[in-house]
Amino acid sequence: MKKRIKLLKSLLISTIAFILCVLQCYIAMKQFANNLSADCLDCSFLEEIVSWSIPIFVLLFPIAYFVFSKSKTTSRIMLAFLITGYIAFCTFWTNHAIFIAREAAWSTFTLSETLHLVLIVKGWTILLSAIAFYFLVWFVKNKYSKINSQ
Numbered sequence: 001m002k003k004r005i006k007l008l009k010s011l012l013i014s015t016i017a018f019i020l021c022v023l024q025c026y027i028a029m030k031q032f033a034n035n036l037s038a039d040c041l042d043c044s045f046l047e048e049i050v051s052w053s054i055p056i057f058v059l060l061f062p063i064a065y066f067v068f069s070k071s072k073t074t075s076r077i078m079l080a081f082l083i084t085g086y087i088a089f090c091t092f093w094t095n096h097a098i099f100i101a102r103e104a105a106w107s108t109f110t111l112s113e114t115l116h117l118v119l120i121v122k123g124w125t126i127l128l129s130a131i132a133f134y135f136l137v138w139f140v141k142n143k144y145s146k147i148n149s150q
Contacts, residue, residue: 016136018057021091024129025049028122029098038105052097056090088130
């Protein structure tokens, strides 16, 4: 039963991360939705975001399972912060990929300019997404901890 709950928590956390990444990127990069993508000429804006966000779901599931398999509370909190940092990095990476494909590929942006634009201009949405993710993880962890203890 405990293993099933750990798997369920990991799946739920990974799904939340995927949805938050797609939502955050869609909101942050909406101004480039009508631009043609250099990576996928036939893809819609949402399809491209989803395709860049899928690795987050796939890679986070085993990481989340590992976190929930730990027994020490302090290590879980530290690992939850690390996962939140991972989510912030992945949403940054997705935003950067969308910006490169839809804007920078058609003009003369340098790497430092693209990183600056995504980090400084769109960074607040990444931060809000990471904070929301952390609190959702905390909620899921506490909800299933109560179920697990009954």
